[in-house]
Every structure is written in C-alpha cells, then in structure tokens.
Amino acid sequence: MRIVGALWLRNIKLFARNRVQLVLLLIMPFFYLYLLSTIFQSTAVESPINYVLAGIVIIVVFQTSLNIATSTIEDIVSGYMKEVLVSPVKRMQIAAGQMLSSTTIASLQGVLILIIGYFIGMRYTSVLTPLAILGFMIMVGLVFSAFGLFLAAAVKNSQTFQIVSVAITTPITFLCGVYVPLSLLPEGLRYVALFNPMTYATAFFRALSLEKMSLPADELIAEQLAFKVSGFVITPQISILIVFSFGVLFLLLSTLAFSKVDFSRINRTPGSKDIFQQ
Amino acid sequence: MDNMIVVRDFVKKYGDFTAVDHVSFEVERGSIFAFLGPNGAGKSTTINTLCTIFEKTSGTLLIDGKDLSRDKDAVRSVIGVVFQESTLDSKMTVEENLTMHGHFYGLPKSLINERIRFVLEIVDLSEWRKAMVTSLSGGMKRRVEIARSLLHQPKMLFLDEPTTGLDPQTRANIWEYIARLQKEQQLTIFLTTHYMEEAEISDKVAVMDHGRIIAFDTPRALKQRYTKDKAQLISSDGPALEAALRQHDLAFEGYGGHYAVDLGAADLPRFLEVISEHRPCIHELEINKGTLNDVFLEITGKDIRG
Numbered sequence: 001m002r003i004v005g006a007l008w009l010r011n012i013k014l015f016a017r018n019r020v021q022l023v024l025l026l027i028m029p030f031f032y033l034y035l036l037s038t039i040f041q042s043t044a045v046e047s048p049i050n051y052v053l054a055g056i057v058i059i060v061v062f063q064t065s066l067n068i069a070t071s072t073i074e075d076i077v078s079g080y081m082k083e084v085l086v087s088p089v090k091r092m093q094i095a096a097g098q099m100l101s102s103t104t105i106a107s108l109q110g111v112l113i114l115i116i117g118y119f120i121g122m123r124y125t126s127v128l129t130p131l132a133i134l135g136f137m138i139m140v141g142l143v144f145s146a147f148g149l150f151l152a153a154a155v156k157n158s159q160t161f162q163i164v165s166v167a168i169t170t171p172i173t174f175l176c177g178v179y180v181p182l183s184l185l186p187e188g189l190r191y192v193a194l195f196n197p198m199t200y201a202t203a204f205f206r207a208l209s210l211e212k213m214s215l216p217a218d219e220l221i222a223e224q225l226a227f228k229v230s231g232f233v234i235t236p237q238i239s240i241l242i243v244f245s246f247g248v249l250f251l252l253l254s255t256l257a258f259s260k261v262d263f264s265r266i267n268r269t270p271g272s273k274d275i276f277q278q
Numbered sequence: 279m280d281n282m283i284v285v286r287d288f289v290k291k292y293g294d295f296t297a298v299d300h301v302s303f304e305v306e307r308g309s310i311f312a313f314l315g316p317n318g319a320g321k322s323t324t325i326n327t328l329c330t331i332f333e334k335t336s337g338t339l340l341i342d343g344k345d346l347s348r349d350k351d352a353v354r355s356v357i358g359v360v361f362q363e364s365t366l367d368s369k370m371t372v373e374e375n376l377t378m379h380g381h382f383y384g385l386p387k388s389l390i391n392e393r394i395r396f397v398l399e400i401v402d403l404s405e406w407r408k409a410m411v412t413s414l415s416g417g418m419k420r421r422v423e424i425a426r427s428l429l430h431q432p433k434m435l436f437l438d439e440p441t442t443g444l445d446p447q448t449r450a451n452i453w454e455y456i457a458r459l460q461k462e463q464q465l466t467i468f469l470t471t472h473y474m475e476e477a478e479i480s481d482k483v484a485v486m487d488h489g490r491i492i493a494f495d496t497p498r499a500l501k502q503r504y505t506k507d508k509a510q511l512i513s514s515d516g517p518a519l520e521a522a523l524r525q526h527d528l529a530f531e532g533y534g535g536h537y538a539v540d541l542g543a544a545d546l547p548r549f550l551e552v553i554s555e556h557r558p559c560i561h562e563l564e565i566n567k568g569t570l571n572d573v574f575l576e577i578t579g580k581d582i583r584g
Contacts, residue, residue, distance in 0.1 A: 006381040014369055079365040083426075086329050087382035088354040 003089050007097025008104070011071065015105050025064070029056045029113050032179070040181060050210055051223075053117045055178035058140060058205040060113060061106040062198055065141040066169060068102035069148030069161070077158045091259040095149055099254075102148070103141030110137045114209075125211055133209050136240070140201050143247030150254035176202045182224050194229060197246040200239035203227070207236040281340075282307045282434055282466040283328065288337035290323050297323040299489035300337075305482070310460055310467045312477035312497075314570075315486035316578050321470050322362070324486070325438050328468070329359050342433055355383060358427030362438040364419055368411045372403065372422050375411060376429055383430035390429075397425040401455055417448030424455060428463075435459075437469040441476065453479060474570035483570070487578045497570055504576045505568020507541040509549065515559040522552045541565070 016022070033049070033056055040048040075081045084094060111134065114122070124130060151168065155161045174180060175189060176198035182190055193199050207213050207225040217233050220226035227234045234242075283305035290298040298320040305311040315321045326332045328339065330350050339346040341353045367375050373394060380390035398404045401421035411419065420440060427435060437456070441449040457479055460467055469480070477483055478497050485493040485500075493500060513519040516535040523530050523539065526548040530539040541549055553560065 002384075003381055006378055010367070010370065010374070010378060013374075017369060078368065079361065079363050080367050082331065082361055083359075083365040083367075083379070084382065085331055086354060086357070086359045087379070088351040088384070089382050 003093045004097045004100065007094065008101045011098065011101035012104060014071070015101075025060075025109060026112060029060055030116070032056055036179065047210075049120065050117075050122050051206060052178075053113070053120075053122060054206045054209040055202055057110045057113050057117075057137070057209070058202050059173065059176070059178040059198070061110045061137050061140050062144050062201070063169070063173070064106035064109055065102045065143075065145040066148040066165075068098050068145045069152040069165065071102075072098055072149060072152040073156070073158050073161050076152075076156065092255055095255050095258045098149060099142060099145040102145040103138055106141040106145070107134065107137045122209075124209075129209065129211055133205070136205055136208060139247065140205070140243065143197070143201075143243060143250065146247060146250040146254045150250050150257055153254060153257035153260075172196055172198050175199070177224055178202055194227060197243055199227075200234070200242045203234075204236045204239040204243065207239075213237075280307055281305060282309075282342060283311075283468065284338070284340040285324075285328075286338040288324070288327070288339060289335045290320075290327060290332065291335045296489055298327075301486070301489070301491055303484055303491060303494060305466060305468060307466055308460075308464050309481040310456075310469065310479060312480035312483045313468065313470045313486065314474070314477060314483060314574060315470075319486045319578075320489040321486055322438065325436055325468070325470060329357065329436055330354055355430070356432055357434045357436060358430065358432035359436045360420075360423045360427050360438065360440050362442065364423065366411045366419060366423060366426075371408055371410050372398070372414075373407045375422065376426055379426050379429050385430060393429050393431075397428045400428065400459065401425045417444050417451070420444060420448070420452060421455070424452070428459070431463075432465070434466045434468065437467065439470055439472060442472065449473070449476070474574050477570050485574065485577050493573070493577050500573045501568045501570065502543070503573075505572040507568055508566045509539040509541055510562070510564045510566070511537055511539070511553075511560055512562040513537070513556065513559050514561060515556070518559070519552070519556055522556060526552055528552065 033052055036052045036056070037049045040052050072081075075084075114130075114133070151164065152161065155164050171192070175185070175193040175196050177193070178198075182193055182199070185193060203225050206223075207215075207220065210225075212220065212223070212225060213236055215223075215225070217226060217235065220235065221228055221233070225236060226239075281304040283303075285304070286302050288298055288301045289296065301320075301324065313321055313325065323332065327334050328341065328346070330346060330353055334347065342356050344352045344356075346353055367378065370378070376394045376397070377390055380387075380393065385393065394407070395404070398407055401424055403418060403421055403425065406414065406418065406422075411422065414422065424437075424440070440456075441452055444452070453476060456467065456469075459465055467480075469477075471477055480497065483493070483495065483497050483500055484491050493504075495503070511519075513535050516533065519537065520530075520533075523537070528539055528541075528545055528549060530537050532538050539549065553563065
C-alpha cells in the first residue's frame with residue numbers, strides 16, 4: 001500500500017509541476033463549452049449549457065484518465081520503468097499506483113469544472129447528487145485508466161502508441177454525444193456509437209447531473225439520455241452497468257497484460273537500434 | 279557457498295537468434311568481476327537477465343544462493359543496479375528519486391532520510407539533494423544513480439557501462455568511488471565497460487563474444503597469456519642494431535633507426551644484452567607493458583561490430 005501511495009504521489013507531483021498542461025487543461029473545457037452550447041441549442045435539449053457542461057466534465061475525466069497510458073509509455077521510454085522493475089515492487093502495485101493517480105487527477109479536473117459550472121448557473125436539488133457525481137467520475141476515471149494501461153502494456157512502443165492512441169480515442173471522443181449530438185450523426189455512425197462505452201458513460205452522467213434519472217423513457221430518449229435499440233430501451237441504469245462491466249473487463253486485462261509484459265522485447269529507442277545495442 | 283553469482287549453462291534466445299549460448303561462470307563474494315566484449319556479444323543480455331529484467335531461455339542462475347526464476351523478489355532486494363542508460367526520474371529532485379527508491383525497497387521511513395544523507399556523502403553530492411535531476415551534469419547524474427543503487431545496502435552491485443560518455447576526470451572519479459565502496463562495504467561488483475583500462479581494478483575478467491565466454495581469468499594472467507611487452511627504441515646506428523637483434527633472435531619491426539621489438543617473457547635477458555652492447559648509439563628506449571586492451575583485441579579480433 002505504501003508503494004502504491006508513493007507512486008501515486010509521484011504522479012500527482014509530476015502533474016502539478018507541468019504548469020502549461022495544468023493551465024491548458026483548465027482552459028480548454030470552457031472553449032468547448034462556449035462552442036458546443038451553441039451547437040446543442042439546435043437540438044431538442046432543454047438548458048443546453050448544463051447539458052453540454054455535464055458532457056464536457058465526463059469527457060475530460062475520460063481523456064485525463066486515458067493520459068495515464070501516455071505517462072506510462074513515457075516512463076518506459078525514459079528508462080525509469082527499468083528502475084522500478086528491478087526493485088522488489090510488484091507489477092500489480094505499479095499498475096494500481098498509475099491508475100489511482102490518473103483517476104485522482106481526472107476527478108479533480110471534473111470537480112474544478114463543476115465548481116465553475118456552479119457559477120454559471122448549475123444547481124442541484126438534492127445534496128446526494130454532487131456525491132453521486134463524484135462517485136461516478138471516480139468510477140469512469142478508474143475504468144478508462146485501466147483501459148489506457150492496457151493499451152500501454154499492449155503497445156509498449158512510443159511511436160506506435162501515438163498512432164494507436166489517436167486511432168482509438170478519436171472515435172470514442174467524437175461518437176459519444178459530447179461534441180456532436182448523436183441525433184446529428186449519420187445513421188451508420190449512430191449505430192457505431194452504441195458500441196462506444198463512453199456513450200453510456202456520458203448518458204448516465206448527464207442523467208445524473210441534470211437529475212433526470214427518473215424521467216419517463218420517451219423523454220430520456222428525446223434528450224439522448226437513453227437509447228432505443230430495436231425496441232429495447234437502454235436506460236441510464238443499464239448504461240452504468242455497461243460502463244461497469246467494461247471497466248471490470250479492462251481492469252482484469254490491464255493488470256494481466258501489465259504483469260506479463262516481457263520488457264526484453266521493448267524497443268526503447270526510436271530508430272533502428274535493437275536491444276542488443278542498447 | 280562462497281560464490282555470489284553462479285551461472286550454469288545459461289542460454290538466451292530471441293526467436294532463432296541465440297544471444298547467449300551455454301554460458302557458465304561464477305563470481306566470488308566480495309570481488310570485482312568485469313564482463314567485457316564487443317557490441318552484440320551478449321553482455322547486456324546477460325546483465326539484464328541477472329538483474330531479473332529478462333527471462334532466461336534455459337540454464338541455472340543463482341544470486342546469493344537464490345534462484346533467479348523462482349525467487350525473483352528475494353534476488354531483487356539484494357541487488358543494486360546502475361544501467362547503461364539513465365534510469366533516473368528526471369522530472370523529480372535528487373531527494374525524491376532516492377526517497378522513492380527507499381519506498382520501493384521497503385526501508386523504514388525513519389531510516390530513508392539517514393541513508394540518503396549517507397549515500398549522497400559517498401558520491402559527494404550532499405549539496406545537490408534538493409536539485410532537480412534535469413539540472414545536473416551527466417557525471418552528477420551517474421553519481422546519483424550510483425548513490426541510489428546503494429541506498430538499500432545491496433550485497434551485489436551491477437554496473438552496466440557506468441562511465442560511458444563521461445569525461446576522463448569524472449570517469450576516474452567514479453572508479454575511485456567504486457573501488458572505495460567495494461573495500462568499505464564488502465560489495466560484490468559485476469561490471470561491464472568498453473574502457474579496458476577500467477577493467478584493471480577487477481579481480482576476474484570474462485571476455486564474451488558471439489554469446490560465449492572466450493576468456494576468463496585475472497587481468498594479470500590474461501595479459502601474460504595474450505600480450506607481449508613492446509620496446510620502442512631509437513638508435514643512431516641502425517644497421518648495427520638490426521644485426522644484433524637478428525643475431526639474438528629477437529623479433530622486431532622498423533628501419534632507419536626506429537624499431538619496435540616484441541618482448542616475450544624469455545626475451546628480456548637477450549634484449550638487455552643487445553642494449554648494453556649498443557648503449558652509446560641508443561637515444562631513446564621505452565618499454566610498454568601489454569594492456570587489457572591488447573588482450574581484448576587479440577581475443578576478439580579487430581572487426582568492427584554493429
């Protein structure tokens with residue numbers, strides 16, 4: 001536990017020391033808020049600012065928690081991972097430290113945006129809502145940092161990773177209803193979006209933070225907080241179950257992949273050098 | 279059980295390629311062991327396997343009596359490693375790097391602080407404790423890595439080319455620390471280096487090439503076996519000297535007054551005779567002892583490796 005804590009603290013410090021990143025991460029959401037609330041005014045959504053803000057919060061949590069993969073790859077490439085791997089630290093502990101720190105940072109960012117959201121008029125009627133929101137942000141953070149760690153352990157090479165990461169995150173980001181309303185997507189992509197775990201994370205989070213969990217099904221569907229697939233309605237309750245199962249799956253996969261990685265096969269240096277020439 | 283490291287029939291394959299081919303050797307407790315070889319000889323593979331990073335293909339590897347494939351964590355806690363490339367956490371301070379290391383090896387929190395002071399003193403970096411790693415010079419970073427590898431008081435220290443890319447002063451400095459450490463702490467040291475003169479401090483030298491150990495002995499014995507001393511001399515009476523050298527059956531190269539004479543162990547008395555006979559016309563005389571560098575080139579050849 002102490003090692004997990006130490007790794008956690010290290011990653012938090014690393015994050016706090018990167019000032020540019022820190023500022024950008026706080027500014028960007030508001031740029032999107034401004035941009036998107038105008039787009040969403042054209043849809044059947046009431047109070048678009050709140051609707052969009054909720055989406056942005058959850059997508060920020062998603063992106064930040066996925067960043068863990070990048071930082072793990074960086075640690076591997078910089079050589080630091082070698083120091084960790086020759087020590088008696090368990091791989092599970094490394095994985096846990098990495099995931100917990102990115103979840104912390106991701107949730108913190110979500111909270112900051114929500115605080116600012118308060119000043120632009122976001123209100124909750126129940127005191128339980130903010131707590132549930134925080135809980136769900138932590139869950140989404142864990143889910144996608146597990147996913148990110150799995151990617152890092154599966155790819156290992158920093159150049160390939162950049163390509164893979166863009167190829168995977170772009171569709172997840174744009175086909176979840178945060179940046180582009182799902183109703184505006186072409187039919188085919190709307191179908192693809194149903195295979196995107198972030199679609200359900202977003203729908204659940206919106207329903208939760210707009211306190212619309214108990215709305216009748218057709219109203220939820222109209223606001224894209226629920227989805228109808230050939231007669232079957234995916235309610236927010238089913239959505240959170242989908243996100244949860246996805247998370248458990250990747251938590252298992254990532255710890256398995258991370259503890260099995262044969263680091264002798266990692267191409268650490270960009271270019272043509274192989275491990276014999278390190 | 280006087281051996282710190284025991285390696286028996288160690289094989290490491292990458293697909294069809296055999297990087298290490300049935301290698302066996304032992305390293306005595308408390309000794310310095312140098313592992314030499316050209317690029318691609320299998321040194322890094324061997325050291326990385328001993329450090330528990332790579333998996334062996336077959337064979338038996340023991341460190342401090344513990345089996346590397348069964349008892350990884352036990353091995354990890356008794357070894358310290360300084361890798362060829364920097365493995366410092368560059369966005370952290372020296373102190374944070376060392377503290378983290380202490381956590382990794384489960385040192386009690388109260389002890390970490392004290393140990394950090396101690397190891398930084400060894401490498402003369404006490405004033406740099408709070409400095410960011412990025413602000414340090416190459417040599418200082420190396421010293422931090424050495425300090426870090428000592429923090430948990432390992433019994434066995436691996437140094438994979440610890441001085442590559444450093445200036446001569448820093449190199450000398452680092453070897454001084456290493457020699458002192460070995461004496462004071464009774465450490466067993468396993469090192470690889472490209473600078474042959476640096477291997478002179480070791481008790482045993484193994485030369486590896488094409489995945490096999492092709493020579494294994496003390497530096498002194500290796501030099502005796504594989505090198506000859508060479509005398510360089512300048513004479514004002516070339517023809518007379520040449521004749522005398524031939525007459526005494528001494529192999530030499532050169533002409534016109536400048537000569538290089540090969541001196542095997544048995545050649546010295548005859549050579550001295552030639553010198554004393556021709557003393558008036560000899561202006562300069564220099565005798566060069568064979569070096570480990572000569573040994574290395576003699577054994578591994580002069581082809582350039584990848």
